[in-house]
Amino acid sequence: MAGTTTALHQSAETSDPAYEALARTPEFAELRRRYRGFVFPATLAFIVWYAAYVVLSMWAHDFMSQKVIGNLNVALVFGLLQFVTTFGLAWLYARYSNTHLDPLARHLDEQYLAERDLHEHSRKES
């Protein structure tokens, strides 16, 4: 099935049934679930947080102009918080991928390599 698409697509890549096999493993389903389970809510969260900042900057002048400490006002603190949350989310994602995504991805990659070697081996023998 995957093989016939190659000609139609004049694809640069070669199709490999090993991918289909990997896609059916419960490990891959878990990797996919974990990846999407992190990045979708995280993306939604930082976009809403940034949008809130932009909207308040444009439409809530009085609120943003209140002083917090010395000459630092809410607007500046809010802006600096955008830096903090960006760094923080990047750090969280790095930690999450190291512990929850990379081990699964590595294992699946090894499986793929093993299967590919096996294929080449059997092709040589026949």
Add this chain to the structure above:
Amino acid sequence: MDNNQLLTTGLFLVVVAITIYITFRASRSNSGTADFYAGGRSFTGFQNGLAIGGDYMSAASFLGISGAIALYGYDGFLYSIGFLVAWLVALLLVAEMLRNSGRFTMADQLAYRMRQRPVRTAAATSTVVVSIFYLLAQMVGAGALVTLLLGVESQTIKNLTIFAVGGLMIFYVTVGGMKGTTWVQIVKAVLLMVGSLLIVVLVLAHFGFNLSEMLGAASENTGKGEGFLQPGLKYGATMTSKIDFVSLGIALVLGTAGLPHILIRFYTVPTSRDARKSVLWAIGLIGAFYLMTLVLGFGAAAMLPKNSYDKVIASGGNLASPLLAEEVGGGAGTTGGAILLALIAAVAFATILAVVAGLTLTSSSSVAHDLYNSVFKKGQASERDELKVARFAAAAIGLTAIALAIPAQKLNIAFLVGLAFAVAASANLPAIVYNMFWRRFNTRGAVWSIYGGLISSVGLVIFSPIVSGKGVDASGKNLSLLPTSIDISWFPLENPGIVSIPLGFLLGYLGTISRREQDAEDRYTELEVRALTGAGAEAAIQH
């Protein structure tokens, strides 16, 4: 020439000499397409993070944002935040999956499961359009910068600078390929960070490392009072301008991860984990840099004496950082001032060179790899021929950019950069995101979203107040591009993103659901497995 100009010119030449040396060194280990397009995929995450910073922090950021803060206070800062937050899109949704599923260009990843010719043609078109807008911004900036820094207002010097920058970028790319370009970007990033840090420390020391005191001095020195520290000096006077800023903000946040010259940087590392590391480093560097521009901008507003501040106003803000460097070095006429001014000027020049090299490489890669090899030669071109075409394309794009930059000099740099981001967000991002996350997405959806986003973003600008109908300012200066007698404007916003980005997504959706493409859906399995696990991804080249 006086001593200061000699010093500035001398440092410029040192920067140029260093980059030329680097390029020649890098050219020694350049052999095949993977070297030329992706630097042999042999850079580490940290090196690539620096190079991404070098590719991304343009002169518009360095001089433009600190200048905007110096002139408009808080609103300049507001502008810079979108440029940073945007990196989360690249980190979470794009960098790693792109590294695993593509080879050299943005189009590779779409072509993985779609019909090659239409998607590659579309992606190459938008790559070249985005890159040219961005290139023009940098080259126009270079011309303006050099005349400002040498203190001579001369059209000849501006044009010569544009020629020199154009010539250098063609040289970097044709000789050094991705390796040379990357090292130029790394050197620039280091220079930019170290140079900015030096000035920032000197400024903060002046205020006893008390941020609040510096802010107070800034609002006092500019005579704008507390309004200088609050939103509203530049954006948001009317409802239209508020919506205009929201539109710009959306384009900044969604545009970064669709900029072709940023995307191809993810191919220069051995694995997707290194791609992730590069983005993490880039976020750290870029974030630190924008925090420094905050100090540079408010510092300039707080410390510059009246005559220097007037020069900043006259330069539209671009001179804020260089003049601040002069001031913290001891002021105009002192040796310390002259040295720091020349140093910052050289850093700004290096900044421009690194960005234009990245842009030229990106568009020539796309022309050679997508258009020449895949579309024109149906994938049958030899590696040698493809490389020849890539080098030829780099020269052609460089010459085109020079030819366009000379008449484009009256265009506003920030506008050109904003437009590049808007096109990237409207045309490229929808296709990339749909392709990675939506099995049903197909060739028609990709082509509709790319052309739709491209045409609508550029088209809306043509009918915006930028091009015509904005009228004249208090001094009678025409605020639009076309003569005041012509008014074709009907779109009220200067930033098209708020309309063109949703339109790009909508067209991608409509194109997809109006036709079934079984092949694209079948091959999605392969794309997804590969993108998430790295199985079968392009490996690094061992030299």
